Amino acid sequence: MRPATRLPTRPSTRLPAEIEKMFDRRLLTHFDWMLLLLICLIAAIGMVNLYSATSSWDPSGTPVYVKQAYWLGIGLLIAFTVCSVDYRHLEYLGFIFYGINVALLLVVLVAGKTTMGATRWIDLGFFNLQPSEVMKIVIIITLARHFSEKGHSSGHTLRELLGPFLLMGVPVLLIMKQPDLGTSMLLLFIGTTIILFAGVRRSALAVLAFFGLAGASGGWFLLHDYQKERIRTFLDPERDPLGSGYHIIQSKIAVGSGGFFGKGYMQGTQSQLSFLPERHTDFAFSVFAEEWGFVACLLLLLLYLLVIFVGIYIARRATDRFGMYLALGVVALLFWHIIVNLGMVIGLLPVVGVPLPLFSYGGTSMVTTMIGVGLLLNVGMRRFMF
């Protein structure tokens, strides 16, 4: 793990032995405690919120907030594991991961486990693997690898972007087929963010924008009926207030009725009266907003924004291009989850079933988020290594 043997070849003013000691300490010194603190803080608020959101439930079985605590523990363990292995190994493994993951997505299509009309899982006996979720991380590694090699000073041409779009497009289409609009959309957002950051020529950007719009309007006809209905409803929730518009209306009422200071912890009438659906998963923030009000919401937003900024800072200070893209990809992953979920619960975006990282109940979301956090910490603590 310690590439100490390479150190003496680097120019240095210090004695090699001292450097070696110093170097060990650097790994710890440059560990991003700030990021860890922010993550734990948000997760703790999330758990307190889950306690309220599920307090009126049948007391049998393990309470949801306790299960979430377990998941947080597991997640932190995963984060530490991920950051203990030098991320640069991933550069070589990236494409292998990608190949395996695409194969798994194909397996899902052929022999996946179907729940509630969607085929997203592979039944492994002891747990259900959701390859689309893993793909969120793998696509980051894959694109990071691609762009770290194909660095371009003056932006990429359309032709040069064909490769990355293909890399992204295959899993996106496979996931759309499951169907899982939310995840495929997020994949598209994350990938596009990395591509845009890597640089696109103005001419190429114009063409892409055109095709993007054309594709979006053409894609309308590829959507399932219920997906179309969600988008229609998003544009006009009142058209079906008790059907597909129900979530948005109830969530907006919950958030809005919270007012400036909130109704008080455990006092949310919307949530405590079971008026709000899925209030422990996708709509956990609505419960928070109703009970704590605008001030607390702002504070929570700030915490999330800080996470994003710390992530960008880590990307900025990365030692190599791969690390930079990797960190940036993770930032994009967190960012889009936050934006899509919050946008959804406050009625800015259609309801697509995207969890709020660290806040919504769920093991999968927690694990994916923590792998991302582990990668960020990994890149961050090795910013003085070569």
Place this chain on the structure above:
Amino acid sequence: MGLNSGWAELPGLKNRFIFFSLAAAAIFLLLALRLWYLQVIAAEHYLSLSEKNRIRYVPIAAPRGPVYDRNGDLLVDNRPAFGVSVLPSEVEEKARLLDRLAPYLGVEPAELAKRWEKGMRYSRYRPIPLAEDVGREVMEVIQENGVSLPGVLTEVRPVRSYPYGETAAHLFGYLGEITEREIQEEAYRDYRLGEYVGKVGLEKTLESFLHGREGQRRVEVDVKGRELRLLRTLEPVPGNRVILTLQRDMQQAAEKAFADQAGAAVALDVRTGEVLALVSRPGFDPALFASGISGEQWIGLLQNPRHPLQNKAIRGQYPPGSTFKVAVALAALRAGVATPATSVNCEGKVTIGNREFRCWKREGHGVTDLKKALKESCDVWFYKVGIDLGIDRMSATVRELGLGETLGLGLDGEKGGLIPDRAWKRRRFGAGWYDGETAIAAIGQGYVLTTPLQLATMTAAVVNGGKVLRPHVVKRIEDPAGQILFETAPEVLHSAALPEAALRTVRRGMEAVVNEPGGTAWSSRLEEVRFAGKTGTSQVVKLKGDSDRGQDAIYQHRDHALFIAYAPADDPQLAVAVVVEHGGHGGSAAAPVARAIFASYFGLEPKPETADAAGDPAADPAIDPAASGD
């Protein structure tokens, strides 16, 4: 750029980071602005929406489990009743609403307000019951006026119905609204105010089986509480079916045989301990309780001197009188104090210490052996043998026969009776035991107390070889799908170690009681079925010497009449114990009830008593030793 300078050669990288950071911040700002709009600018609007925005949970009561007799006769069922309740969260002007509602329900507004307040302590969002079982007309009127009665709900609830009226009412017990204390208990965790729970009898002991699980309708409602649409219905789960060991026609025959007399009767299968009839008189109409009994009716039942609410079969503790002689005779035979040939010359009285104890028969029975002592219920024989036996040995054997202990029938409030001995008296009174007390105990008087259930169990033990079987009344319990949840198997509580010869001797005496001229129950014999028994009369109050304690005495001063019996005599199947309170003599008052039970069991036509009953020395009025001794 330090160590990073090696690779970060891309021009404009710094700008790109700045641009992306600003973009992220801008999008976050957009979210914040949206929150500002929702939570500050439009807060009032959404707050009012959230206030009006309700899902109404309307509970659907589960029908309680039905109760059947052993042959599948439906004894306890359910019928629909209409209730009126109110959802406080949807009422703006409480006083006005209650004033308007009161005339429909025929209840004072103040009373309605009281019920409202009581319900408010539990939940604002669940309906509070205001009136039960209001009748179809009232419900229709309320529904028609629904617009002017916001928040008022009408609901259909199953309530108990009893196809056979008072039959076995004590056994079933009755329901009552759950109390505030009960609702705090763990056992009633899932109950809500206004629900009915078993208060006594099987309804209480089998509550968890009978109750079922409440269902729920989730209804979307608008500001005015009008139902917009049904979101979801959770069907209630009915309670489980209880199949009793009871035999309905026998139960009814026994109840009928009591006519307007008070008392109790128990009929058991001697081989299994199954209860085929369990009578307590007078009875009550359990339907009165089905949807809330009025205060007046309740007080009436409580203050009735004949205690109609008490289950006398398991809670009535009576001196067993001469029926006790069966147990004493067995004790004496076992101890070797007496043999079948042991004879006593009964001269109508005997002196013990310095007191005189009289036999019920003034002129005496003459030379009397064990069989005759049982058949004619000679007191003197038992005084003498009892003293030879001693109270401790007597009580020990008697207890082995199931007297003086609760038998675990499975109904609440079963009493244990009392079988005294020296140690008990020392504990209770701090005094020694006297021979005179032994003599009185030997004829089932004095301190001795037994319940009808114990007497029947003892009778069964006498004929089944000494096994004290746990009496039980629940045969099995099935869930609504017919799956058996619970089944009762015969259980031997303990076996009295009695020589078969002793049991045979006593049984011969009991046969003579009914089937030989001069036997105290001779008049109650049946031609078709030969049964055996033992009469008893137990005094209620101590009266001076020759005071009348018979039919001409004040009702409360009359003696209790008892009878224990089994049938058929040569192949016993059924054991019966009967107590008729203040009925006079066991032979004339209690034996006919047993007779009616046997007649029903063996499918005989009910017949009037045998013609030669009149003038027969059927009675065995036990004397009052205290009075006679003084």
